[in-house]
Amino acid sequence: MSDERSRFDAIVARVVATMPDEDTRASIEKTLTERWERPPMEKLEQVLRRKLSINDARRILFLPEVDDFFDYAVAFSQRPPGCPPEHPLSKIQPLFMGMLYMVHREDERLMRAFVVRAGGLRTLVGLLADDNVYIVSQALDTLYSLTGLFDWHADPPSDRPLLQCMADLAHADVGFVRALEGCFENRFPGCSFRALTILAFWLGLIRFFFCKGRVLRLGPDVLDLLHRWSVRRDGVGEDELKLACALHDDFARFPLDDGAARSGDSSLTTERPENLELATAALPAAVQATPARAAGGVAGSAAVEPPLPSAPVPIAKAAGADAQHWSSDVLDELDD
Numbered sequence: 001m002s003d004e005r006s007r008f009d010a011i012v013a014r015v016v017a018t019m020p021d022e023d024t025r026a027s028i029e030k031t032l033t034e035r036w037e038r039p040p041m042e043k044l045e046q047v048l049r050r051k052l053s054i055n056d057a058r059r060i061l062f063l064p065e066v067d068d069f070f071d072y073a074v075a076f077s078q079r080p081p082g083c084p085p086e087h088p089l090s091k092i093q094p095l096f097m098g099m100l101y102m103v104h105r106e107d108e109r110l111m112r113a114f115v116v117r118a119g120g121l122r123t124l125v126g127l128l129a130d131d132n133v134y135i136v137s138q139a140l141d142t143l144y145s146l147t148g149l150f151d152w153h154a155d156p157p158s159d160r161p162l163l164q165c166m167a168d169l170a171h172a173d174v175g176f177v178r179a180l181e182g183c184f185e186n187r188f189p190g191c192s193f194r195a196l197t198i199l200a201f202w203l204g205l206i207r208f209f210f211c212k213g214r215v216l217r218l219g220p221d222v223l224d225l226l227h228r229w230s231v232r233r234d235g236v237g238e239d240e241l242k243l244a245c246a247l248h249d250d251f252a253r254f255p256l257d258d259g260a261a262r263s264g265d266s267s268l269t270t271e272r273p274e275n276l277e278l279a280t281a282a283l284p285a286a287v288q289a290t291p292a293r294a295a296g297g298v299a300g301s302a303a304v305e306p307p308l309p310s311a312p313v314p315i316a317k318a319a320g321a322d323a324q325h326w327s328s329d330v331l332d333e334l335d336d
Helices: 003-016 022-037 041-048 054-062 066-075 088-104 108-117 120-127 133-149 160-170 176-181 191-210 220-231 238-251 258-263 321-332
Strands: 211-218 287-291
Touching (some): 003 054, 003 088, 022 054, 041 054, 041 066, 054 066, 088 108, 108 120, 120 133, 120 160, 160 191, 176 191, 211 220, 220 238
16 A cells, blocks of 8 residues: 555545544545546646646645645636636636645645745635635635634734735735634525624734734724624524624724725824735725834734724634535535
């Protein structure tokens, strides 16, 4: 038996062991084995735009090196409007998303490469608006699990490039807050709570490391979103309502000033670190920050009155039968 096959068998055993019942375990093992033995070579080559050997395909999907995650970024490119079922991305995108979610998302070394080298956070955010609810659920769960995979709370930061990637979600072309708002309608069980928790983590992270005096000012659109989230009565759980209420009450203490809200600009531009376009320029109607001057764009740890939360909200890794159920369904779509 080859070393690659032994590694593949170990991956299958690890993934199958997390499944909730025998039928799901058998289905996942069958699907993964078929993808190893018969990867969709033609569609892979069409999406990645190069010739591949079967060993190349197996490595990219199951045994990737850090450079292979550029291929994941390509595969996660937004499909063109009205993309037909026969379009290569209609098959390859669910395949890559399923592999990232089930096989690779808890590997710290590989996921750091995905985030830092391949712009993975941006690509996952782009998938939150996808028509395929299985892709949305796995992209959201992967974002959620990333918040617990790394030591985001180290002060001073232990991995500045990684932290910068999270901060760069404030850029206008990413549309991060808007993408999370799109999950408000709860497209699948737990969708809106997971999105709200990610938003709470991100706002806490930005405020703690990038804002002068650790004050982050939210514009009326985001405050209104948090208010609507806190008073909704459409069957969401009490914990979700409490979190939304806490976020709204916390950030409402420091609203966006009227002048900046009207102009979409502020006089703080010169204080923004060179490699960060936070808030006032990136999300003029959503977030305004007072960035701190610091080497590498990260604020120091001067003692201040701690707002709630005074540090980024820790989030447990996503897990459970519901998440695995989505994994099984999306891979089943690949069966011919």
